[in-house]
Amino acid sequence: MRVVLKLGTSVLTAGTDRLHRPRMVDLIRTLAAAREAGHEVVLVTSGAVLAGWEALGFPPRDRTLAEKQLLAAVGQGRLMHTYAQLADLYGLPVAQVLLTADDFRDRTRYLNARTTLDTCLARGVMPVINENDAVALEQLKVGDNDTLSAFVANLVEADLLVILTDAPGLYTADPRRDPTATLIPVVERVTPEVWARAGGAGSHRGTGGMHTKIQAAEIATRAGTPVVIAPGDARDVLTRLLAGESIGTRFLAAGSRLEARKRWILAEIAAGSVTLDAGAARAVSERGASLLPAGITGVQGRFGRGHTIRILAPDGTELARGLTRYASADLLKLAGQHSSATEGLLGYTYGPEAVHRDDLVRL
Numbered sequence: 427m428r429v430v431l432k433l434g435t436s437v438l439t440a441g442t443d444r445l446h447r448p449r450m451v452d453l454i455r456t457l458a459a460a461r462e463a464g465h466e467v468v469l470v471t472s473g474a475v476l477a478g479w480e481a482l483g484f485p486p487r488d489r490t491l492a493e494k495q496l497l498a499a500v501g502q503g504r505l506m507h508t509y510a511q512l513a514d515l516y517g518l519p520v521a522q523v524l525l526t527a528d529d530f531r532d533r534t535r536y537l538n539a540r541t542t543l544d545t546c547l548a549r550g551v552m553p554v555i556n557e558n559d560a561v562a563l564e565q566l567k568v569g570d571n572d573t574l575s576a577f578v579a580n581l582v583e584a585d586l587l588v589i590l591t592d593a594p595g596l597y598t599a600d601p602r603r604d605p606t607a608t609l610i611p612v613v614e615r616v617t618p619e620v621w622a623r624a625g626g627a628g629s630h631r632g633t634g635g636m637h638t639k640i641q642a643a644e645i646a647t648r649a650g651t652p653v654v655i656a657p658g659d660a661r662d663v664l665t666r667l668l669a670g671e672s673i674g675t676r677f678l679a680a681g682s683r684l685e686a687r688k689r690w691i692l693a694e695i696a697a698g699s700v701t702l703d704a705g706a707a708r709a710v711s712e713r714g715a716s717l718l719p720a721g722i723t724g725v726q727g728r729f730g731r732g733h734t735i736r737i738l739a740p741d742g743t744e745l746a747r748g749l750t751r752y753a754s755a756d757l758l759k760l761a762g763q764h765s766s767a768t769e770g771l772l773g774y775t776y777g778p779e780a781v782h783r784d785d786l787v788r789l
């Protein structure tokens with residue numbers, strides 16, 4: 427399984443004012459065990475602002491933007507250093523990746539970030555992601571790491587998103603305020619009633635409380651990734667969840683990831699088109715096969731890698747839509763050529779397909 431794990435400030439501090447090393451060791455042990463069991467883990471971590479506050483000797487809390495950016499800039503390096511040191515104990519290499527909203531909006535940056543994360547995972551390196559708080563513009567930020575973790579889950583097409591926090595899961599009401607509140611073990615769909623369960627802003631160190639966690643659950647489950655909100659202090663929580671144990675609150679995925687992605691492809695505006703020869707047109711329309719450059723006879727319009735394009739029969743009828751793995755300028759060079767020639771012609775390759783079958787919707 428490919429899993430995204432989000433650790434809130436409340437988890438990393440274990441209720442104190444500092445990064446809580448023993449708690450972090452426990453968490454990294456469960457991460458290392460998950461990897462040993464063959465899972466791929468991407469970590470989304472909060473805690474930079476807190477770590478900066480700790481490093482500067484707990485200056486009076488000042489909520490101005492400049493102060494938060496200062497604390498994040500001081501703290502991010504320390505946070506990462508702590509992760510690297512502790513992960514070393516388990517022989518687990520880590521890589522820092524700082525993202526912000528533009529990395530998800532801009533298609534080229536999106537694909538680049540995805541390539542980086544895929545490469546890390548392929549090489550057994552665990553990406554440790556946070557928002558780039560020190561430089562990201564406040565208005566253009568994702569703003570909270572729950573939402574960031576849902577965006578990351580979509581980016582890497584995770585099989586599961588786990589959000590660990592200081593509550594045992596989603597309760598019928600904020601358990602801090604209502605002692606009669608009870609745990610909701612399964613949420614089938616994020617409805618207005620579910621939203622109504624979320625109390626206020628959460629713990630004094632955390633950013634969004636339950637509200638942003640429900641928002642994250644909605645984003646990820648819509649794209650086909652189930653989400654679990656679970657307590658960060660439960661022993662071996664990740665390995666137990668991955669073994670199928672039910673802990674905390676599970677939000678079920680709305681349909682499969684593939685269906686969600688195909689819906690999304692159809693909703694995009696096509697940036698251009700390619701025309702196929704008769705053989706490729708048959709393979710695509712009858713078998714839903716991947717489109718190889720060899721079957722392309724013409725490229726219309728200008729588009730980038732990852733854009734939605736229309737796939738046309740020799741007579742111009744539209745057969746399918748799909749996400750292209752190559753920009754139009756590249757496809758002009760590759761059209762009619764065998765896939766083995768790609769690297770020679772371009773100097774790089776994103777794989778043998780122009781449009782992979784998973785990225786293709788037949789009309």
Ligand SMILES: Nc1ncnc2c1ncn2[C@@H]1O[C@H](COP(=O)(O)OP(=O)(O)O)[C@@H](O)[C@H]1O
Binds near residue numbers: 433598623625631633
């Ligand atoms: N319905 C609810 N169920 C559980 N927790 C809730 C609920 N509504 C509000 N909360 C609060 O949300 C807090 C977790 O959010 P937050 O403090 O932002 O943590 P984190 O740092 O992990 O993101 C809990 O401590 C809890 O008080």
Ligand SMILES: N[C@@H](CCC(=O)OP(=O)(O)O)C(=O)O
Binds near residue numbers: 632635
């Ligand atoms: N990016 C910020 C954390 C933002 C955030 O969402 O915090 P939290 O609610 O503790 O997950 C930081 O590293 O301090």
